[in-house]
Amino acid sequence: MNISVQNQDKCRIIVDAMGGDFAPQNAVEGAILASDENKNIDLYLVGQKEKIIQVLNEKNLQFDESKIIHTSQVIEMGDAAAASLKSKPDSSIVVGCQYVKDKKADAFVSAGNTGAMMTASTLIMGRIPGVGRPTIGAEFPSTRGICYLYDVGAGKDSKPQHLFEYAVMGVIYAKAMGRIKNPSVGLLSMGEEESKGNEVTLAAYKLLKDSDLNFIGNVEGRDILNGPADVVICDGFVGNIILKFGESVPKLLKHLLQETAKKSFIDKLKIGLSKGVLKKSLKNMDYQEHGGVPLLGVNGISIIGHGSSTSKAIKNMVLKASQMYDHQLVSKIENSLKKNQNN
């Protein structure tokens, strides 16, 4: 399919209709909700055409069928990432990334197989010059607003140079998307002193200290939610675990409240009364509010969602892609890394 050039002032976003545990329903519905909300989005759906049309009919959704990019194959959630890209060249994930690579689209959004999505984005879209390893960030609610944590999943066993690149990219993101003037950067460690850390963070500390970033030194686990840094840097293994730990907190809270309610009728009443307020306050701890997470460092906009994404989550992912486009994130990262290498 050829995406027409007439809409090139708009942000051309392709949504993976086959991505996620509740695909194609949630993906299709969420994508259309987003393009209804933001008229500057030029939406395309990639996936098995007849299944997409079935959802459109069932949910009575308006969508121009000529903007469905048909693919015959589907990368399943359990498929091995690298192998599936080779064995399924006509899958929604491979084709979606290829459209961005070919400049036929600006962004690709998927709640499908995370590993395949990361690998496809990195290999097909390619890395921005100067990026050794792309990174996934996450936004945590914090007493000072938002804390951006990099990396939360793309890179395990990171080298010090990788941590440094995460910081450069995270700062660009926090500046543009979070409207933070001069984001402060903290290195996640076991103590605030420069001497505290593991082999990798001790070496990364030196790189960050010698850079022109607003580096405030080591921060601790507690500083993600209550700390002084706008951007916190860690290895992807650590960040992935913290992200998932954080996401599980509301479920534990619900359980603890239920246990309390079981023991006393008065408490049960009070909990019932305050349920709505609690839910409202915890909104920011809910990843569905944020949508998925962008993979920074690739040559294009790639947003990766949870397998369990609701249509609301998909909608927010698409809106985020559009915002990243408006802020020209990709070229900003490229320029910042260039500048940093010249220093």
Add this chain to the structure above:
Amino acid sequence: MNISVQNQDKCRIIVDAMGGDFAPQNAVEGAILASDENKNIDLYLVGQKEKIIQVLNEKNLQFDESKIIHTSQVIEMGDAAAASLKSKPDSSIVVGCQYVKDKKADAFVSAGNTGAMMTASTLIMGRIPGVGRPTIGAEFPSTRGICYLYDVGAGKDSKPQHLFEYAVMGVIYAKAMGRIKNPSVGLLSMGEEESKGNEVTLAAYKLLKDSDLNFIGNVEGRDILNGPADVVICDGFVGNIILKFGESVPKLLKHLLQETAKKSFIDKLKIGLSKGVLKKSLKNMDYQEHGGVPLLGVNGISIIGHGSSTSKAIKNMVLKASQMYDHQLVSKIENSLKKNQNN
């Protein structure tokens, strides 16, 4: 000072009166609260005698002054761990550990300099045969009750064999202290599949799989609070960060509720009404309820508390030491490691 032998059926616990940000007040008060609550505790206080007596007088606390072990030096919170043990041989931490080493006491409890306390316990009390590296565990509230996380601070850059030992020790602790029959063990990683993990966890997976532990495979960040494992194993760098992150959640919650209350008077009323219930439910997320954390793998009972420990936290640390004594934790770990090496 010679601790009399007449009380050897009791658990002889030495509390570091100089340990913690609010020492000697909180340490002295908490220790006496514990010995009031459990008459099987034979309590000793170590530290600067005149300061301890001053607290006893000010707070009008009954305590036999002959059970104060006077030390002239104090390891400050900011002192370098290893160096301070050499330069301050007559400090409460060094002397407390030496008493346990010399079998003149069964347990030493301190909220002082964590690094110094870990180093002193390891070097002076010595390691249990078969232990390459002692470990600090933490108890997380979980939808299934309690999840024991090892390691949370003693060992960064752990080798696979260290992770394996943490599992052996954690299981003993969960069995004895948590009354769990056959604790299930999960290895903290980025995904459940055996192939997911970093270099160290991939190798540790094999050791755990080949052991006689009830190993259930990899678990993820979300599984600490909501998962299938009684004991979760990770490197100390990761565990320390998760522990501190978890401890900071209630503070964020409070902040989020306050923000909600600011926006609506009705919500403010509802939050006011439910404050007590929330606090009750969150009790288990409060480290002060648990007291400090034991250092497992050393030849004696060593409990390390937060610098900011309240007297309640100190009390719970002392009570925990007494429980560990009753369960003969040290000899159980020694026997289990012996058995494991014979396998």
